[in-house]
Amino acid sequence: MTAIISFVSQKGGVGKTTSAINLATAFAFGGYSVLLVDLDPQSSIRFSVGINQKIPVGTKELFLNPDIPIADLVQDTDHENMDFIFSNIETISNERSVFKIGDNSKFLKERLASVSDTYDFVIIDAPASTNNMAINAIYCSDLIVLPLQCESLAIKSLKRFLVAFNELQQKLTDKNLRLAGILLTMYDREIEVHRKVSQQLYKALSDSVFETIIPRNEAIIEASAIGKSVITYKLNSIGATAYIRLMNELVDKFYLR
Numbered sequence: 567m568t569a570i571i572s573f574v575s576q577k578g579g580v581g582k583t584t585s586a587i588n589l590a591t592a593f594a595f596g597g598y599s600v601l602l603v604d605l606d607p608q609s610s611i612r613f614s615v616g617i618n619q620k621i622p623v624g625t626k627e628l629f630l631n632p633d634i635p636i637a638d639l640v641q642d643t644d645h646e647n648m649d650f651i652f653s654n655i656e657t658i659s660n661e662r663s664v665f666k667i668g669d670n671s672k673f674l675k676e677r678l679a680s681v682s683d684t685y686d687f688v689i690i691d692a693p694a695s696t697n698n699m700a701i702n703a704i705y706c707s708d709l710i711v712l713p714l715q716c717e718s719l720a721i722k723s724l725k726r727f728l729v730a731f732n733e734l735q736q737k738l739t740d741k742n743l744r745l746a747g748i749l750l751t752m753y754d755r756e757i758e759v760h761r762k763v764s765q766q767l768y769k770a771l772s773d774s775v776f777e778t779i780i781p782r783n784e785a786i787i788e789a790s791a792i793g794k795s796v797i798t799y800k801l802n803s804i805g806a807t808a809y810i811r812l813m814n815e816l817v818d819k820f821y822l823r
């Protein structure tokens with residue numbers, strides 16, 4: 567059975583895309599088969615996974631052309647174990663049409679059911695929002711990862727999200743949707759606020775916060791500038807090591823294959 571893991575956050579710029587790319591790459595390197603799906607109309611992942619974009623279809627067709635099988639929507643990437651569906655919702659009118667379909671919160675869940683035996687993991691990068699696309703990502707997921715920067719304001723938005731997430735979870739009777747964890751990102755131990763906020767979080771929500779912390783790391787920025795995951799770019803960097811630890815923590819914590 568495929569495990570579907572989504573990176574979700576109402577707040578922008580917290581490391582969702584970076585984490586989705588690097589967790590997917592870590593799984594691919596670890597020998598797992600992975601489908602990475604970019605649900606964010608910003609479409610940034612396509613520049614970071616070495617796709618040769620052989621086919622002009624992507625998330626637009628995923629939502630608007632349910633007759634096209636998922637297998638016809640995936641792009642090859644540099645990694646033999648990783649496929650990718652790129653975001654091609656380029657116009658406002660496309661976005662509106664996709665939103666209409668996404669009004670059915672379970673649309674994506676039903677759509678992805680056809681690959682439930684094809685991949686070990688489906689990793690979804692959701693847009694920074696609680697719009698239809700993000701809700702579709704949550705509904706189809708087994709596990710949600712919530713990236714968070716250690717800033718005071720982040721805690722306020724985290725509380726809001728956790729309340730909304732609990733409500734969603736209760737509505738879902740047919741599936742065991744779980745919060746995989748809160749992932750502290752871009753952490754700098756030299757910054758006092760980072761240290762304080764992380765201490766508060768571990769104290770208040772220890773079970774829900776990953777032990778793995780993603781440090782602020784130059785190699786992650788360099789990798790993204792040249793269109794690579796940090797794992798491909800510099801395997802021995804602290805950024806790459808952190809994402810490999812995250813993969814191991816997830817696998818152990820949730821008894822994944």
Ligand SMILES: Nc1ncnc2c1ncn2[C@@H]1O[C@H](COP(=O)(O)OP(=O)(O)OP(=O)(O)O)[C@@H](O)[C@H]1O
Pocket residue numbers: 577578579580581582583584585606608693694751752753780781782783784786787790805
């Ligand atoms: N650990 C890190 N160290 C240094 N820079 C990082 C790290 N993680 C992410 N960044 C940088 O921070 C910026 C935001 O990261 P990212 O795009 O992953 O966030 P996001 O949550 O997907 O943003 P959006 O909400 O716009 O989709 C990017 O420029 C990225 O390269």
Ligand SMILES: [Mg+2]
Pocket residue numbers: 582583584606610691
């Ligand atoms: Mg993003």
